[in-house]
Amino acid sequence: MxxxxxxxxxxxxxxxxxxxxxxxxxxxxxxxxxxxxxxxxxxxxxxxxxxxxxxxxxxxxxxxxxxxxxxxxxxxxxxxxxxxxxxxxxxxxxxxxxxxxxxxxxxxxxxxxxxxxxxxxxLTDDSGRRLAAFGYWAGFLGAALAVLHHRGQLAGELTPTDEKALRAKLGSAGGDIRALVIGALGRSGRGARDALAAAGLSPTTWDLAETRDLDRDALLGHDLLVNCVLATTPVPPFVRPEDLDAPGRALRTVSDVTCDVGSPLNVLPVYDRTTEWADPVRRLRDEPPFDLIAIDNLPSLxxxxxxxxxxxxxxxxxxxxxxxxxxxxxxxxxxxxxxxxxxxxxx
Known part of the structure; x- marks a missing residue:
């Protein structure tokens, strides 16, 4: 060798x-x-x-x-x-x-x-499946931060923690949130679903079948969205700039786990830069609020x-x-x- x-x-x-x-x-x-x-x-x-x-x-x-x-x-x-x-x-x-x-x-x-x-x-196997990925923890943290922000519990600069402490924080506050996970069947989607479950939530779960013919009104009718889709071919965007000003929009918090900003394949082309640990949430609209979390090294938390x-x-x-x-x-x-x-x- x-x-x-x-x-x-x-x-x-x-x-x-x-x-x-x-x-x-x-x-x-x-x-x-x-x-x-x-x-x-x-x-x-x-x-x-x-x-x-x-x-x-x-x-x-x-x-x-x-x-x-x-x-x-x-x-x-x-x-x-x-x-x-x-x-x-x-x-x-x-x-x-x-x-x-x-x-x-x-x-x-x-x-x-x-x-x-x-x-x-x-780095994939013969069928194209990735052999090493941080997807589960990216999804878990993306959903966790979205819930904490939506509940008003995310304040100041982010710092590393451990799973036990984060699960305890997620379970410490109630309040119903209509949450949606897109890409729910993948590694990141599974992590997002687990974090939402730890927060006492039962999210709507979409994957390929639900996004082929996107129900945009249904998407915008949720309070919170966790995007776990990494597109490899062009697909219609999930949230467009004009959707931020759509009448009756309920969607307030979006966590983009994928962070494919700048790519032509980005399914959330409503922002031009990621957010950071020091300032994890970016407000894109004031009334009604539309807040974005897009941290590209989530698992490092x-x-x-x-x-x-x-x-x-x-x-x-x-x-x-x-x-x-x-x-x-x-x-x-x-x-x-x-x-x-x-x-x-x-x-």
């Missing part, structure tokens, strides 16, 4: 506390003969000492730029803006294949440096639970890492296809 060197990088986003590999699974990688380097990171939910204790090498934060050329750089969210040329193979959620803002610039950096993006969103689940699903793919066949080969093929599109400046 070809030697594999994985380099777990520090995440530059201050609110990113998750990790794709937890220390218990790092031990499995090392025992399997994989060289694992872990960068120091004060914000990561697990201290670097726990990785060192299971045999990982430790490196300063951001030192991946000078890692050996054969190292595979492993992360979750966006890379820093430098260097201009990316020479390594990188594993992370690149959000670069659907014309999202910044996608062309990112792919150009790879083209200039000769590196490659192995996008975790496209439950960093221990989210990291543990994701790491368990990613581990088998890392243990069998190879790019000439199987899931990682499909990731590489998808990257190569995207890199040939107009606008990508080759090196």
């Amino acid at each position: 070809t030697a594999v060197h994985l380099w777990l990088r520090h995440e530059p986003r201050p609110t990113e506390r998750r990790t794709p590999v937890v220390p218990a699974d790092a031990r499995r990688l090392v025992e399997h003969g994989i060289t694992l380097t872990v960068e120091e990171s004060a914000q990561r939910i697990f201290p670097v000492e726990e990785y060192e204790a299971v045999g990982a090498e430790v490196a300063p934060a951001g030192s991946w730029v000078s890692a050996p050329g054969d190292a595979v750089i492993l992360g979750l969210k966006e890379l820093p803006d430098e260097p201009d040329e990316l020479t390594h193979r990188h594993i992370f959620f690149g959000h670069a294949y659907k014309q999202q803002p910044g996608a062309e610039a990112l792919l150009t950096r790879f083209a200039r440096g000769g590196g490659a993006l192995l996008d975790l969103e496209y 439950l960093p221990l639970e989210a990291s543990t689940d994701f790491s368990a699903s990613l581990l088998p793919q890392l243990l069998g890492f190879r790019t000439d066949t199987g899931p990682w080969a499909r990731c590489l093929e998808r990257f190569a296809s995207a890199s040939r599109e107009p606008g990508i400046k080759q090196g």
Whole structure:
């Protein structure tokens, strides 16, 4: 077997506390003969000492730029803006294949440096099902924040918590809310339904069958909407700008778990930027109110639970890492296809 060197990088986003590999699974990688380097990171939910204790090498934060050329750089969210040329193979959620803002610039950096993006969103089995995802916890938190805001219990900057504490908060206040989950049958939808159940709510649940011929009046008749649909082909938008001014609109709170803002496939084209932990809710209309929650790293609010689940699903793919066949080969093929599109400046 070809030697594999994985380099777990520090995440530059201050609110990113998750990790794709937890220390218990790092031990499995090392025992399997994989060289694992872990960068120091004060914000990561697990201290670097726990990785060192299971045999990982430790490196300063951001030192991946000078890692050996054969190292595979492993992360979750966006890379820093430098260097201009990316020479390594990188594993992370690149959000670069659907014309999202910044996608062309990112792919150009790879083209200039000769590196490659192995996008975790496209790590799938033979049937196209994703092999590692944060969907459940994204849906759970998206619905939880929407309920807390709708009840007037979401105030100030968000901070990480744990599942037990969040469930207790959801169950601490009553009040009936007409909630709708779209994409209810997927991972994110299941998480959203569980959070709403913890809040004592029985939501309306829609999936493909209900969105093929969208009943827009019924949608706008709910108080709260949790969108868990990540469109891969064009579909009519669920909420349009003109719907915000529709007479009799009951819909007040929308949580967009998908956060596909800027993409032509966005099913909620009513906003142009995500919201943040420091200011999680954005008001788009005053009368009647229409409030949006669109945080693109929701699972980082439950960093221990989210990291543990994701790491368990990613581990088998890392243990069998190879790019000439199987899931990682499909990731590489998808990257190569995207890199040939107009606008990508080759090196």
